[in-house]
Amino acid sequence: MRTSLGIVRGLGSAKDGTEHFWVQRVTAVALVPLVVWFMASLIALSAGDHASLVAFLKAPVPLIAMLLFLATGFYHLRLGMQVVIEDYVKDEGMKLAALLANTFFCTGVGTAAVVATLKISFGA
Amino acid sequence: MSISKAAINRPTSPHLSIYKPQISSIPSITHRITGVGLGAGTVWLAWWLIAAASGPEAFATVQAFSGSIIGRLLLLGFTWAICFHFINGVRHLIWDLGYGFDLKSMEMSGWFTVYGSVGLTGLIWVAAIMMRGAL
Numbered sequence: 258m259r260t261s262l263g264i265v266r267g268l269g270s271a272k273d274g275t276e277h278f279w280v281q282r283v284t285a286v287a288l289v290p291l292v293v294w295f296m297a298s299l300i301a302l303s304a305g306d307h308a309s310l311v312a313f314l315k316a317p318v319p320l321i322a323m324l325l326f327l328a329t330g331f332y333h334l335r336l337g338m339q340v341v342i343e344d345y346v347k348d349e350g351m352k353l354a355a356l357l358a359n360t361f362f363c364t365g366v367g368t369a370a371v372v373a374t375l376k377i378s379f380g381a
Numbered sequence: 382m383s384i385s386k387a388a389i390n391r392p393t394s395p396h397l398s399i400y401k402p403q404i405s406s407i408p409s410i411t412h413r414i415t416g417v418g419l420g421a422g423t424v425w426l427a428w429w430l431i432a433a434a435s436g437p438e439a440f441a442t443v444q445a446f447s448g449s450i451i452g453r454l455l456l457l458g459f460t461w462a463i464c465f466h467f468i469n470g471v472r473h474l475i476w477d478l479g480y481g482f483d484l485k486s487m488e489m490s491g492w493f494t495v496y497g498s499v500g501l502t503g504l505i506w507v508a509a510i511m512m513r514g515a516l
Binding site: 285286288300301303306307308310311330331334341370372373376377 | 413416417419420423424426427430431433434436437440441463467470471473474477505508509512513514
C-alpha cells in the first residue's frame with residue numbers, strides 16, 4: 258500500500274530491482290570463465306616483458322577475452338558497489354553523490370582500460 | 382509540515398558488537414570487502430594497461446612497483462581477494478539455483494571458501510614463481 262503523499266513524492270520501489278539482481282548474476286556467470294582466463298594469463302605473462310604483453314594482446318582471442326573481461330568486470334563492479342552504497346550510506350545527498358561517483362568511476366576507469374587495450378592491440 | 386528527524390532516526394539492529402563471528406556471517410561481509418577491494422584494484426589494472434599502451438619505459442615503472450615489497454604484498458592480497466570473491470561468488474550462484482541452503486551444507490561450503498581461497502592463492506603463486514623460475 259502506498260499513501261497519496263508517498264506517490265506524489267515518488268517514494269517507494271523504482272521497480273527495477275529484479276533486473277539489477279539478474280544482471281548482477283549474468284555478469285557473475287560470465288566472469289567465471291573470464292576470471293579463470295585472466296588469472297591464467299597473468300601467470301603466463303608474469304615471466305614476460307613489455308613486448309610479450311603487447312604480442313599477447315595483438316592476437317585476436319586474448320584481445321576479445323580481455324575486452325569482455327573488462328566490460329563485464331566493470332559492469333559487475335558498478336552493480337555490486339551500488340548495493341554496498343545503498344546499504345551503508347544513509348544520508349540521501351551523500352548516497353546520491355556516492356552513486357554518481359560509482360558510475361563515473363566504473364565508466365571512466367573501464368573506458369580507459371578498454372582504450373589502452375585497443376591501443377596496445379592495434380598500435381604500431 | 383516536515384517529519385521530525387527523531388521520528389526517522391530509529392535504533393538499528395543487529396548490533397554487530399554483541400554477535401560472535403560465525404561461518405555464515407564472516408564470508409558474507411568478506412565477500413563485500415573483497416569486492417570493494419578488487420574495485421579499488423581496477424585502478425592498478427588500468428594503470429598497468431595504460432602504461433603498456435604508452436611504451437616500454439612507462440611499463441617498466443609499473444613493473445618496478447609491482448615487483449617491490451609493497452607491490453608484491455598488494456598483489457598477494459589481490460590474488461587472495463579475487464580467489465575468495467570467485468569461490469564465494471560461485472557459492473552464491475549455487476544458492477541462487479536453490480542448492481546448499483541447509484545449515485550443514487552452508488557451513489561446509491563456508492569453510493571450503495575460507496580454506497579454498499588460501500589454497501588457490503598458494504597454487505597461483507607457485508605457478509607464477511615456476512613460470513618465472515624465481516620469486
